[in-house]
Amino acid sequence: MSQSQAQKKQEQDAYKKLAQKHQPKPPLLKNVIMAFLVGGAISAVGQAFINYFAARGMPPDKAGAPAAIVMVFLGALLTGLGVYDSIAKVGGAGAAVPITGYANSIVATAMEFKREGWIMGMSARMFQIAGPVIVYAVVSGVVVGLIRWFLAGVQ
Amino acid sequence: MSYLIAFVVGGLICAIGQVILDRTKLTPGHVMVIMVVSGAILAGFGLYQPLVKFAGAGAAIPVSNFGYVIVEGVLRELKMQGAFGALTGVFELAGSVIAASIFFGFIFAAFFRPKS
Amino acid sequence: MQAVQTAAKKVGKQSIAFQNPPKIVSTFSIVGPKEGQGPLGKDFDTVLDDSYYGEKTWEKTEAKMVGEAVNNVIQRANLKPENIDYVLAGDLLDQIISTNFGIRDTDIPFFGLYGACSTMAEALTMGAILVDGGYASRVIATASSHFDSAERQYRYPVELGVQRKPTSQWTVTGSGAALLAAEGQGPRIVGATVGKIVDMGVKDPNNMGTAMAPAAADTIAAHLQDFGKSPRDYDLIVSGDLGEIGLSITKELLQKQKIEISDRFYDTGLMIFDRAQGVQAGASGAGCSAVVFSSHLVKELQAGKYKRILLVGTGALLSPVTYQQGESIPSIAHAVSVEM
Numbered sequence: 092m093s094q095s096q097a098q099k100k101q102e103q104d105a106y107k108k109l110a111q112k113h114q115p116k117p118p119l120l121k122n123v124i125m126a127f128l129v130g131g132a133i134s135a136v137g138q139a140f141i142n143y144f145a146a147r148g149m150p151p152d153k154a155g156a157p158a159a160i161v162m163v164f165l166g167a168l169l170t171g172l173g174v175y176d177s178i179a180k181v182g183g184a185g186a187a188v189p190i191t192g193y194a195n196s197i198v199a200t201a202m203e204f205k206r207e208g209w210i211m212g213m214s215a216r217m218f219q220i221a222g223p224v225i226v227y228a229v230v231s232g233v234v235v236g237l238i239r240w241f242l243a244g245v246q
Numbered sequence: 247m248s249y250l251i252a253f254v255v256g257g258l259i260c261a262i263g264q265v266i267l268d269r270t271k272l273t274p275g276h277v278m279v280i281m282v283v284s285g286a287i288l289a290g291f292g293l294y295q296p297l298v299k300f301a302g303a304g305a306a307i308p309v310s311n312f313g314y315v316i317v318e319g320v321l322r323e324l325k326m327q328g329a330f331g332a333l334t335g336v337f338e339l340a341g342s343v344i345a346a347s348i349f350f351g352f353i354f355a356a357f358f359r360p361k362s
Numbered sequence: 363m364q365a366v367q368t369a370a371k372k373v374g375k376q377s378i379a380f381q382n383p384p385k386i387v388s389t390f391s392i393v394g395p396k397e398g399q400g401p402l403g404k405d406f407d408t409v410l411d412d413s414y415y416g417e418k419t420w421e422k423t424e425a426k427m428v429g430e431a432v433n434n435v436i437q438r439a440n441l442k443p444e445n446i447d448y449v450l451a452g453d454l455l456d457q458i459i460s461t462n463f464g465i466r467d468t469d470i471p472f473f474g475l476y477g478a479c480s481t482m483a484e485a486l487t488m489g490a491i492l493v494d495g496g497y498a499s500r501v502i503a504t505a506s507s508h509f510d511s512a513e514r515q516y517r518y519p520v521e522l523g524v525q526r527k528p529t530s531q532w533t534v535t536g537s538g539a540a541l542l543a544a545e546g547q548g549p550r551i552v553g554a555t556v557g558k559i560v561d562m563g564v565k566d567p568n569n570m571g572t573a574m575a576p577a578a579a580d581t582i583a584a585h586l587q588d589f590g591k592s593p594r595d596y597d598l599i600v601s602g603d604l605g606e607i608g609l610s611i612t613k614e615l616l617q618k619q620k621i622e623i624s625d626r627f628y629d630t631g632l633m634i635f636d637r638a639q640g641v642q643a644g645a646s647g648a649g650c651s652a653v654v655f656s657s658h659l660v661k662e663l664q665a666g667k668y669k670r671i672l673l674v675g676t677g678a679l680l681s682p683v684t685y686q687q688g689e690s691i692p693s694i695a696h697a698v699s700v701e702m
Contacts (some may be wrong), residue, residue: 095306102562103562103563106562106563106576107562107563107564108338109614109615110564110572110575110611113572113607113611113614114529114607115528115529115573115607115643116528117268117527119265119268119269122264122267122268122525123261123264123265123268124261124286125264126257126260126261126263126264127257127258127260127261127264128257129260129307130256130259130260130263131253131254131256131257131258131260131304132251132253132256132257132328133256133307134252134253134255134256134257134303134304134307134308135249135253135256135303136303137252137256137302137303137306137307138248138249138252138253138302138303138304138307139249140303141248141302141303141306142248147355152298152299154311155298155302155303155306155311156339156342156343156578158303158306159306159307159311159342159343159346160342160343160346162307163343163346163347163350164346164350166355167347167350167351167353167354168350168354170354170358170521170523171354171355171357171358172358173358173360173361173521174666175521175523176380176520176521176522176524178523179274179522179523179524179525180370180523180525180526180640182260182523182525183263183264183267183268183304183525184261184263184264184266184274184277185260185261185263185264185340186523187255187263187274187277187278187523188259188260188263188277188278188281188308188309188310189256189260189307189308189309189523190307190308190309190311190312191280191307192274192523193309193310193312193347194347194350194351195521195523196275196347196522196523197347197351197353197355198275198279198350198351198354198358198521199357199360199518199519199520199521199522199524200519201351201352201354202354202355202358202360202519202521203358203514203519203520203521203546205355205356205359206316206418206419211691213352213355213356214352217348217351217355220274220275220359220522221318221347223275223278223279224275224278224279224282224309224312225344226394227279227282227283227320228282228283228285228286228312228313228316228340229316229336231282231283231286231287231313231316232286232289232313232316232319232320232336232340233316233320233332233333233336234286234316235252235286235287235289235290235313235320236290236316236317236320236321236324236332236335236683237315237320237324237332238290239290239317239321240320240321240325240332243429267525271566271568273524274522274523274524356631360510360519360520360521361413361520361521362412362413362419362509362510362520
């Protein structure tokens with residue numbers, strides 16, 4: 092590092108320290124409580140559908156899939172109606188982490204980029220946020236599955 | 247009772263996500279990715295299935311479930327048909343949610359426009 | 363060694379003193395509904411009913427606002443487009459499309475500027491140089507931004523469920539224009555200080571106030587130094603737009619240099635919205651200082667509430683590409699001194 096670079100670095104560090112005390116902290120406790128309540132409520136709604144499908148005679152471990160599909164439908168609908176971003180403003184991760192948040196990320200981007208065309212706009216961009224989620228789910232799922240299979244196989 | 251457990255467990259998973267959001271510079275997209283990878287890893291240790299059994303939607307509705315169902319599908323197919331199962335099993339259980347999100351995503355995006 | 367000549371109208375290190383100060387003979391501002399509901403709502407000339415303004419996309423909306431601001435500021439001065447020598451304008455979008463498209467039908471020679479949120483101050487400075495230098499009799503300085511078009515370019519689709527960080531700023535929907543002329547009545551642009559790019563290594567795109575504060579402090583200090591002025595020579599020093607965090611950091615940075623401006627230092631990003639409007643650290647966007655200057659500030663000057671103000675436009679010169687590549691945020695501030 093040259094002398095001028097070192098000096099620049101020192102200046103930047105000093106500024107970082109000075110700026111630090113002016114930074115507002117996110118209201119962590121309030122945010123976490125709201126995330127808990129909103130995420131919990133969405134999960135409870137999901138439970139209602141699981142219970143409903145189970146009551147219709149579906150085995151409990153099979154009722155999760157149709158319930159998830161209904162939740163995706165609801166997340167997509169509320170996004171289209173312009174409601175989901177308001178829920179997220181209050182709920183933060185409580186709205187982003189449930190499967191409805193995943194649906195929201197697809198509809199929100201698809202709607203936004205429809206103006207750039209139905210193919211290269213809407214359809215290409217609908218995975219801007221959901222794409223990485225699918226990519227990492229698949230890659231980690233395959234890797235974890237193979238490791239588990241290999242270890243179990245050796246046993 | 248099932249509602250209460252789903253509420254508490256689902257809420258707690260989201261609360262963890264919120265701590266990540268507020269304590270780091272990561273975005274909701276990052277948090278979703280962390281959740282699915284965590285779900286897959288927990289599934290690898292055989293821990294996610296008991297959680298789903300216990301909490302129902304509390305574990306099945308957060309996106310972490312997505313990592314779990316992919317691992318489950320992969321393991322099932324690996325047992326049935328060996329190494330190729332690692333790929334043929336990926337969307338066995340997870341496929342329906344992806345299909346639903348693409349289909350509904352397309353339909354709603356076609357009919358609505360962003361409101362600001 | 364040969365002595366380096368200094369230009370006659372240049373003052374100090376980086377400032378200009380105008381010898382024939384151009385007058386701001388008319389202004390016009392057009393804003394979105396949220397801005398209309400804010401504390402300055404009644405000062406704006408046009409308030410839109412919704413964020414689309416009858417257009418299909420927000421880019422078109424923004425371009426339409428730019429066109430209306432330019433046309434109206436000309437009409438207000440009882441002039442015609444052919445009486446205008448140049449338009450100097452810019453906005454936040456890539457290739458400053460809102461501006462290019464907004465004024466393409468006006469038939470006036472045009473300089474496109476980019477200075478992020480400092481664009482209005484940059485346009486006023488360049489416009490004053492043209493008029494004072496005798497290269498133009500009348501020019502229009504204008505800048506614009508639109509919350510939704512900026513969100514989709516810099517951040518996320520607006521319907522995406524994202525909680526805004528307390529350090530983030532809310533992009534103003536609006537376009538403000540000022541007509542500068544050699545002859546006429548109105549507040550005069552007497553001086554300007556052109557900023558340097560300052561980068562103190564801040565990387566968080568959700569914290570532009572912290573990124574821009576060092577640039578603002580640098581330019582304000584240079585301005586006072588170059589003109590040999592004290593903050594008390596101004597009734598108001600108004601940045602556009604540091605937001606709450608950037609404002610308080612700038613105050614501290616200047617205090618460290620023994621410059622006390624706290625009692626007369628304010629920010630357009632804190633004037634345009636009420637805290638209850640949910641804008642976190644305040645407002646931002648090229649349109650913010652443009653509409654506040656072209657409405658409220660010029661009106662206050664005309665009403666005699668202020669005799670001298672210093673408008674300090676501050677810009678965070680980042681793009682989604684640079685922050686995704688982990689680059690810090692280069693920032694700039696330009697100061698324009700306006701007297702009634």
